[in-house]
Amino acid sequence: MTPSRRTTLQWMIAAAATPLARWMPPASAAEGASTPLLGPIADWPGAPPLPTTKGYGRDPTLMEPKVAWPLTLTRAQRTTIDLLGDMILPADDVSPGAGQLGVGAFIDEWISAPYPTQQGDRATVLGGLDWLDRQSIAQHRKAFAVIGEPMRGTMLDALCAAAPAGKLEMPVKFIDRLRHLFVLGFYTLPEGKKDMGYVGDQPTEGPYPGPSVDARTHLAALLAELKLGVRTT
Amino acid sequence: MSRGPATAPADVIIVGSGAAGGMAAYSLTKAGLRCLMLEAGRDYDPQQEVNMLAPESDAPLRGSATPDKPFGYFDATVDGGWEVDGEPYTSTEGSGFRWWRPRMLGGRTNHWGRHVPRWGAYDFKPFSRDGLGVDWPIGYDDVAPYYDRVEKMIGVNGGPIGLENHPDSPADCLMPPPAPRVPELLLKATAESMGIPVRAAHTAVLTRDMPDPVAPRSACFNATPCSRGCTIGAMFQTTTSFLPMAKATGRLTVVTDAMVARVLTNQAGRATGVEYVDRKTGVRHRVSARAVVLAAGTGETTRLLLNSGEPGRGLANASGELGRNLTDSTGASFSAFIPGLADRPRYNEDGIGGQHVYIPFWLYQEQQRGELDFARGYHFEVWGRFGVPSPNVLPRVWGADLKKAVRSASGATIGLSLRGEMIPNKQTYCEIDPGVKDRFGIPVLRFAFRFSRHEVNQVAHGRRIAHALFERMNGRILDDPSLPPEKIMAAGGEIIHELGTARMGTDARTSVVDSYGRAWDVDNLVLMDGAIFASGAHKNPTLTILALALRASEQLAARFKSGAFA
Numbered sequence: 141m142t143p144s145r146r147t148t149l150q151w152m153i154a155a156a157a158t159p160l161a162r163w164m165p166p167a168s169a170a171e172g173a174s175t176p177l178l179g180p181i182a183d184w185p186g187a188p189p190l191p192t193t194k195g196y197g198r199d200p201t202l203m204e205p206k207v208a209w210p211l212t213l214t215r216a217q218r219t220t221i222d223l224l225g226d227m228i229l230p231a232d233d234v235s236p237g238a239g240q241l242g243v244g245a246f247i248d249e250w251i252s253a254p255y256p257t258q259q260g261d262r263a264t265v266l267g268g269l270d271w272l273d274r275q276s277i278a279q280h281r282k283a284f285a286v287i288g289e290p291m292r293g294t295m296l297d298a299l300c301a302a303a304p305a306g307k308l309e310m311p312v313k314f315i316d317r318l319r320h321l322f323v324l325g326f327y328t329l330p331e332g333k334k335d336m337g338y339v340g341d342q343p344t345e346g347p348y349p350g351p352s353v354d355a356r357t358h359l360a361a362l363l364a365e366l367k368l369g370v371r372t373t
Numbered sequence: 374m375s376r377g378p379a380t381a382p383a384d385v386i387i388v389g390s391g392a393a394g395g396m397a398a399y400s401l402t403k404a405g406l407r408c409l410m411l412e413a414g415r416d417y418d419p420q421q422e423v424n425m426l427a428p429e430s431d432a433p434l435r436g437s438a439t440p441d442k443p444f445g446y447f448d449a450t451v452d453g454g455w456e457v458d459g460e461p462y463t464s465t466e467g468s469g470f471r472w473w474r475p476r477m478l479g480g481r482t483n484h485w486g487r488h489v490p491r492w493g494a495y496d497f498k499p500f501s502r503d504g505l506g507v508d509w510p511i512g513y514d515d516v517a518p519y520y521d522r523v524e525k526m527i528g529v530n531g532g533p534i535g536l537e538n539h540p541d542s543p544a545d546c547l548m549p550p551p552a553p554r555v556p557e558l559l560l561k562a563t564a565e566s567m568g569i570p571v572r573a574a575h576t577a578v579l580t581r582d583m584p585d586p587v588a589p590r591s592a593c594f595n596a597t598p599c600s601r602g603c604t605i606g607a608m609f610q611t612t613t614s615f616l617p618m619a620k621a622t623g624r625l626t627v628v629t630d631a632m633v634a635r636v637l638t639n640q641a642g643r644a645t646g647v648e649y650v651d652r653k654t655g656v657r658h659r660v661s662a663r664a665v666v667l668a669a670g671t672g673e674t675t676r677l678l679l680n681s682g683e684p685g686r687g688l689a690n691a692s693g694e695l696g697r698n699l700t701d702s703t704g705a706s707f708s709a710f711i712p713g714l715a716d717r718p719r720y721n722e723d724g725i726g727g728q729h730v731y732i733p734f735w736l737y738q739e740q741q742r743g744e745l746d747f748a749r750g751y752h753f754e755v756w757g758r759f760g761v762p763s764p765n766v767l768p769r770v771w772g773a774d775l776k777k778a779v780r781s782a783s784g785a786t787i788g789l790s791l792r793g794e795m796i797p798n799k800q801t802y803c804e805i806d807p808g809v810k811d812r813f814g815i816p817v818l819r820f821a822f823r824f825s826r827h828e829v830n831q832v833a834h835g836r837r838i839a840h841a842l843f844e845r846m847n848g849r850i851l852d853d854p855s856l857p858p859e860k861i862m863a864a865g866g867e868i869i870h871e872l873g874t875a876r877m878g879t880d881a882r883t884s885v886v887d888s889y890g891r892a893w894d895v896d897n898l899v900l901m902d903g904a905i906f907a908s909g910a911h912k913n914p915t916l917t918i919l920a921l922a923l924r925a926s927e928q929l930a931a932r933f934k935s936g937a938f939a
């Protein structure tokens with residue numbers, strides 16, 4: 141089979157196939173079961189299993205796409221997810237934050253889907269939300285959503301550890317998955333595509349014109365840098 | 374048991390409506406024959422059902438792959454995938470073959486990849502070249518005129534290749550190919566600096582309008598994922614071309630949801646018709662005709678024969694070759710993050726769906742001199758363009774840095790998918806599972822599958838080349854070079870090029886059909902899909918399936934004219 145789908149699907153294939161270990165190391169590496177940024181690490185909680193629901197089946201109506209399963213997140217959980225969304229992909233002068241854009245609804249849809257990948261993520265995400273509160277209460281005597289921006293930031297920094305071990309492994313995995321999901325959910329939206337400067341999805345009659353002048357100029361410079369000659373046709 | 378719905382008895386029953394069945398219906402009805410097409414899947418109309426322009430964000434889970442829709446929500450596959458409900462298949466221990474099946478009018482042409490390279494002289498005579506496998510009873514020159522016609526019939530764009538064993542099309546066969554994109558141009562410059570060719574791919578997508586009174590097709594408008602299907606008819610699918618054209622002759626009757634269970638024969642050993650199960654009601658029907666064409670897809674055509682005729686032996690199996698010689702292409706995927714492509718200027722990189730250029734196999738001379746540790750070739754299909762960067766190229770950061778990283782990394786990954794030839798081996802075949810039946814009570818297929826050293830070494834070689842290319846581009850390789858090649862190879866069946874289980878030959882003792890797909894043992898039974906291939910080649914098979922189906926259909930029609938079935 142020839143890969144023919146647009147990149148969102150390649151993303152998914154890569155997302156399923158890429159071990160987390162291949163992420164580039166972060167600026168702030170933390171080691172061991174406890175991290176100076178967090179102090180003693182809370183236990184990783186379990187997550188309730190998914191009630192029996194159905195997927196969309198092998199022959200859904202493609203003209204009217206529908207999510208076939210009930211959602212999971214409580215209002216409080218959704219608040220935390222949106223909060224995390226606005227931290228992980230914050231508003232700037234190019235685009236709104238992921239929380240603001242409602243990407244949290246996509247996360248909810250994802251972890252509520254009755255498919256194996258999504259069920260794995262459900263345990264990670266629900267467990268993670270619970271863990272964030274436990275850790276935050278242990279440390280600050282307040283739930284994660286109310287400890288304030290700087291403290292939340294410190295926790296997120298710690299959860300970007302390069303080589304998490306012991307009790308930190310699951311929380312770091314949680315933030316990794318959440319980051320993946322926010323990137324997928326955000327950048328597949330029209331606002332996200334615009335943020336990336338994506339140009340396309342526009343039916344254009346006539347022969348495909350190929351790269352623009354700017355794009356060719358950039359390529360020519362790259363080819364020169366790589367000593368590959370300057371062919372751009 | 375009841376008689377089927379066809380009013381007038383048909384000249385020919387065609388089982389399956391994909392590439393092979395569609396071509397048979399088109400060609401046979403044009404030749405004046407009345408055809409009854411039986412399709413196991415449901416009726417399907419791309420005009421009504423393809424959500425061509427909806428953004429992926431409209432789809433549940435952003436169109437991600439799920440067991441229900443393995444190629445994503447909007448993929449056109451109906452009722453199928455690696456699993457079809459109520460229609461299992463099995464594998465012998467440790468072999469793990471995966472069988473892709475749709476259940477829809479038009480079969481896999483509704484969502485296939487559309488890469489349609491011609492096979493070359495070596496591909497039809499592999500035994501003569503390296504002593505492995507068998508030669509085909511026909512050579513490139515026998516197929517070439519049909520390639521010419523098929524390319525014009527289905528609409529193929531591409532350019533000259535000009536390489537050994539990659540025959541070029543005559544001047545009037547191809548539509549112009551689309552301009553290459555930036556990553557493709559970088560690959561071209563890199564590969565050519567290393568003596569590796571890059572050429573315009575041949576793709577079954579129109580780049581010029583194709584007028585027709587019944588099924589007019591428009592040139593591609595360079596924007597949507599083809600695997601959803603194409604309501605403007607730019608990509609080739611039988612549902613927007615051959616099937617409406619054949620219906621317009623008034624000589625084609627199509628019955629969908631008709632799961633054919635076996636071929637019926639009389640005492641004289643001729644096919645009299647088929648028995649099928651109505652998938653909706655479970656009622657069995659028998660329909661008769663003067664000839665039967667099997668085009669249900671490689672595995673299914675063979676299953677039908679194994680389930681017909683003599684219990685335990687099958688129909689058309691005097692040679693004992695039925696089910697043997699199963700192959701799939703080898704497959705592996707390599708990718709790299711190319712820093713030089715980060716933050717590059719944006720432009721519309723959509724083009725026609727899929728690759729605009731590819732790397733054809735180029736080492737035939739080296740192979741002939743014994744310098745390679747594998748027989749047969751492979752090619753690389755190319756991917757990578759603007760879009761959401763995959764997680765493996767993003768740093769482990771959050772906040773403003775993550776947003777910056779996403780923008781920068783979009784469009785900076787290049788991927789190469791290897792597709793290689795597999796040589797038939799004794800450990801790879803399909804047979805009827807003695808214990809398992811599907812929900813219609815039809816015994817199912819059991820697969821055995823194993824790659825040999827040739828395929829493993831070939832993939833290892835391809836990986837070295839792919840990585841060398843990436844390194845020359847100063848890329849950061851994203852796949853693990855230390856894994857053994859066996860671990861990076863797609864499982865049998867996963868490339869969806871299964872072929873060869875009822876192979877053609879010159880000798881009834883060692884093959885199932887002649888070069889026209891006619892069963893040696895059953896004169897009025899013709900096979901037209903990939904089952905009849907005598908070997909695989911690294912090149913995607915569908916153009917050759919179509920060419921051979923056209924050739925077989927015209928011979929069948931000629932035999933009708935000469936009174937062979939009177």
Ligand SMILES: Cc1cc2nc3c(=O)[nH]c(=O)nc-3n(C[C@H](O)[C@H](O)[C@H](O)COP(=O)(O)OP(=O)(O)OC[C@H]3O[C@@H](n4cnc5c(N)ncnc54)[C@H](O)[C@@H]3O)c2cc1C
Pocket residue numbers: 141142388389390391392393394411412413414444473475476477478479480481482484485486487488489631632633634668669670671673677869870902903913914915916918
């Ligand atoms: C995602 C994908 C990408 C691909 N990419 C490429 C590519 O780039 N290039 C290429 O050359 N090939 C490609 N292929 C392979 C290509 O699709 C097949 O080679 C081709 O479609 C085979 O045609 P066929 O007519 O033999 O079978 P199919 O298209 O599978 O048609 C067979 C039909 O028969 C029906 N049928 C099955 N059993 C029965 C029964 N018992 N009774 C009645 N009807 C039955 C099926 O429902 C089906 O509709 C790809 C396939 C897939 C899925």
Ligand code: SF4
Pocket residue numbers: 578579592593594595596597598599600602603604605606607608724725726
């Ligand atoms: S890219 Fe072109 S051929 Fe493919 S679906 Fe869109 S219009 Fe059709």
